[in-house]
Amino acid sequence: GEKVEQHESTLSVREGDSAVINCTYTDTASSYFPWYKQEAGKSLHFVIDIRSNVDRKQSQRLIVLLDKKAKRFSLHITATQPEDSAIYFCAASGDYGSSGNKLIFGIGTLLSVKP
Amino acid sequence: GGIITQTPKFLIGQEGQKLTLKCQQNFNHDTMYWYRQDSGKGLRLIYYSITENDLQKGDLSEGYDASREKKSSFSLTVTSAQKNEMAVFLCASSRSNQDTQYFGPGTRLLVL
Numbered sequence: 001g002e003k004v005e006q007h008e009s010t011l012s013v014r015e016g017d018s019a020v021i022n023c024t025y026t027d028t029a030s031s032y033f034p035w036y037k038q039e040a041g042k043s044l045h046f047v048i049d050i051r052s053n054v055d056r057k058q059s060q061r062l063i064v065l066l067d068k069k070a071k072r073f074s075l076h077i078t079a080t081q082p083e084d085s086a087i088y089f090c091a092a093s094g095d096y097g098s099s100g101n102k103l104i105f106g107i108g109t110l111l112s113v114k115p
Numbered sequence: 116g117g118i119i120t121q122t123p124k125f126l127i128g129q130e131g132q133k134l135t136l137k138c139q140q141n142f143n144h145d146t147m148y149w150y151r152q153d154s155g156k157g158l159r160l161i162y163y164s165i166t167e168n169d170l171q172k173g174d175l176s177e178g179y180d181a182s183r184e185k186k187s188s189f190s191l192t193v194t195s196a197q198k199n200e201m202a203v204f205l206c207a208s209s210r211s212n213q214d215t216q217y218f219g220p221g222t223r224l225l226v227l
Contacts, residue, residue, distance in 0.1 A: 001174075006157075034215060043205060044158075044218040089157060102173070103216065105157035 002027040004092050006106030014114055019077045021109045023090035026071065030092040033066060033073045034103070038087045047088075048075070080113045087111070117142035119219035121206050126224045130198040136191045136222045138206030147189040148207040148216060151175055158205065164189055165212050193224070200226040 007022045025033075034049035050057045050064040050073065057064045063076040073092075077084055087110050091103040119140045128134045140147065148163040150173075160173030162181035170181055180192040189206060206219040 004157075032213075036218075043220045044207075046215055046217060049215060102160060102163070103158075105159075107155060107157040 002030060002092060002104045004090060004104045004106045006090055006109055008109045009107070010110045010112070012112045012114060013080055015080060015082060017080055019080050019084070019111055019113070021075045021088055021090070021111070022072065023074065023092075023106050024070075024072045025092040025104075027092070028068075028071065030071075032093040033064070034091050034093075035062075035064065035075050036089045036091070038089065038108070040086075044089065077111075082113050082115060085111055085113045117144075117217075119206060119208060119217060121204075121219040121222050123222060124220070126222055128193075128196040128224065128226045130196060130226060132193075132196045132226075134193040134196055134224070136193075136204050136206075136224075138189045138191070138219055139187055140206075140208040140219075141187060142208055142210070142217065143186070144208035144210050144217075145186070146209045146212045146214075147183065148209075149173075149179075149181060149189065149191045150205045150207065152203040152205055152221070161191065161204075196224075196226040198226055200224065 003026045005024045013019045031052040036044040037047045048062045055066050061078045066073045087108040089108045090106045093103045122137045145166045149161040150158040159175045161175045164183040167186045203221045205221050207216040209216045
């Protein structure tokens with residue numbers, strides 16, 4: 001089955017710098033790639049997603065890139081702020097039709113933004 | 116907008132006990148999910164339900180039962196709690212089986 005690997009378990013950046021979190025997946029049929037943010041003691045909060053019909057998507061300071069050939073996708077957070085500090089999870093899902101949107105998650109990256 | 120509520124927030128059980136977790140959503144979403152989150156392991160899908168009265172097994176269904184009583188609610192039962200088990204159970208919902216999933220606040224389980 002699908003496996004999602006999240007390459008950075010921890011990441012530390014200075015406030016104002018960019019942060020990049022990388023994920024790879026194994027199933028070429030995967031077509032949907034969401035990212036979630038989890039702050040300490042809280043649940044997952046959806047931040048941005050990308051579908052396989054595009055290779056780049058931006059929402060304010062968040063950019064997601066998708067390289068289908070390499071089966072790799074990444075989250076770029078520009079001009080980081082201390083409130084960006086959290087665990088970020090990537091996920092991938094195939095086109096399962098009537099079986100539903102079964103997300104496979106990476107293990108998470110703990111991002112620390114230092115003032 | 117809408118909200119997902121999960122009850123209870125914290126659940127302490129005894130080994131072998133049957134425990135039930137509840138989830139309610141007022142998004143009017145068709146699809147609901149139960150995930151388990153363990154430290155260092157990401158999230159794993161236990162059960163999901165595409166629509167009312169539907170039930171599908173995820174990758175981690177052994178040891179659990181689920182029930183979609185009505186469109187707005189989805190409950191999960193741990194059939195026999197394992198000693199020293201500690202995890203967070205997250206409920207999610209999405210408009211359809213192809214849309215963005217939104218998560219509830221979680222139920223934290225500890226088995227003594």
